[in-house]
Amino acid sequence: MTSPSTTAAPGAVDPASPTWTIAEVAEEFGVTHRTVRHYEDLGLISPERRGTTRVYHRRDRTRLGLILRGKRLGFPLEEIRTIIDLYDAPRGRRSQLEYVLAQIDERREDLEQRRRDLEAALSELTEFERRCRSDLERMA
Incomplete structure (x- = not known):
């Protein structure tokens, strides 16, 4: 888990909440970075962007878990x-x-x-x- 940011843009997720990188999220769920980006491209998850870096919050992880469960169930x-x-x-x-x-x-x-x-x-x-x-x- 990465260190939380200390500042946030208006309307952004609580900066004190934990965040994860694409590598951490992909490893946790046993999928490739490409799979995570694909779900982002489809609008199923929407990580925060900090420059070119994707920052995943608890909501993104929950949604990714639901997506993968749904896929397993067909x-x-x-x-x-x-x-x-x-x-x-x-x-x-x-x-x-x-x-x-x-x-x-x-x-x-x-x-x-x-x-x-x-x-x-x-x-x-x-x-x-x-x-x-x-x-x-x-x-x-």
Whole structure:
């Protein structure tokens, strides 16, 4: 963690709050600098700029953690953006949670359908293998 700055621009984050560099954030979350910059380019995170240096605050780290969790769960980035942005909405956490629950239901249904499709494909493959082995035995 880097040392907090002692001065802040109007409207900036509390200068006494801890900050992190892109290297520290990338290492903490196990991603590349390029990945962190990509999420910044998409507007999903918005670190403070001090010259050419990116300065990450607690909010950026929280958002990055949510982005990566959403990606692990298979949510597209636009859905992740909506979920994260809802936190800042007037109804805040409640609207975010209601939306996330609806998205979880959709994601779960999609994954369960994929599982059914995989099970059907595996079953078909097993049956095909059985027939091939049987044909091979008859040839011997």
